[in-house]
Amino acid sequence: MQQRRYSRLCLLSLSFSCLLLLLPSFLGPVDAYKNYTVGDSLGWYDATVKSNVNYQKWADGKNFSLGDFLIFNTDSNHSVVQTYNFTTFKSCDYDDSVGNETVEWSSTNPSNTLTQAVTVAVPLLKEGPTFFFSGDYDGEQCVNGQHFKITVSHGKGLPDSLKDPSDQAPAPNAADYGSTPDTVVPFDFNNPHDQDTDVKKDSGSISLHVKNLDMKLNGILLSLGILYMF
Numbered sequence: 001m002q003q004r005r006y007s008r009l010c011l012l013s014l015s016f017s018c019l020l021l022l023l024p025s026f027l028g029p030v031d032a033y034k035n036y037t038v039g040d041s042l043g044w045y046d047a048t049v050k051s052n053v054n055y056q057k058w059a060d061g062k063n064f065s066l067g068d069f070l071i072f073n074t075d076s077n078h079s080v081v082q083t084y085n086f087t088t089f090k091s092c093d094y095d096d097s098v099g100n101e102t103v104e105w106s107s108t109n110p111s112n113t114l115t116q117a118v119t120v121a122v123p124l125l126k127e128g129p130t131f132f133f134s135g136d137y138d139g140e141q142c143v144n145g146q147h148f149k150i151t152v153s154h155g156k157g158l159p160d161s162l163k164d165p166s167d168q169a170p171a172p173n174a175a176d177y178g179s180t181p182d183t184v185v186p187f188d189f190n191n192p193h194d195q196d197t198d199v200k201k202d203s204g205s206i207s208l209h210v211k212n213l214d215m216k217l218n219g220i221l222l223s224l225g226i227l228y229m230f
Helices: 002-026 055-059 086-091 136-143 174-179 195-229
Strands: 035-037 069-075 080-083 102-106 117-123 128-133 147-153
Touching: 055 147, 069 102, 080 117, 086 128, 102 117, 128 136
Parallel strands: 035 069
Antiparallel strands: 069 117, 080 102, 080 128, 128 147
16 A cells, blocks of 8 residues: 555656646747837937936846847937947947948938937847947937947847848859858848737747647646556
8 A cells, every 4th residue: 555655656746747847848938029119218319418318228138139129219310320340339430330230220411400200120130249329420429328239139030021031042052152142131121020920920839839738738647547546
């Protein structure tokens, strides 16, 4: 009798351990791609316009991932520059940037005296450090607080709608490798990705996880039921 009870306890402990191992697959990451409004209600301005801006403080503690969007609410007197080059970032100078490491998503028009509201959506397309600043007025706005840096993680990876078409094309023949152009980070996306699509994909994934978990739990419960019959 004691040996039978001991066997029951061992099987119960094993079943509980299996359940714990299954939980991570059920509770896996299901967050949709996110849109972050830079500066929240303060918008994207330098300290001469909004004296209490601190964009680095705003960015710290947030988890940015590939496929997310940064939304800049500003005006036509302030620009949005994104760069992967730390030297360009520190110099606050877009004009001297080289290569394809720096993109000016929105620029000012000095000849236009009428300031207009502008909303700029910037997708996060590359992992690692990414820097943002306003490069207008010889970097004066950047010096006056309009800058910050973030680190972009892989997350769920880029959705198909944000991938460079060249990355999805068939691989070239070996003879063509020498003539293959360098991959250029795409920056012709100016609208946030539709998050509903990703939520639906995640929901389908969750349903599959639930079905698999239900089958495994039924097996565990069946084993326990058989055990207690003896």
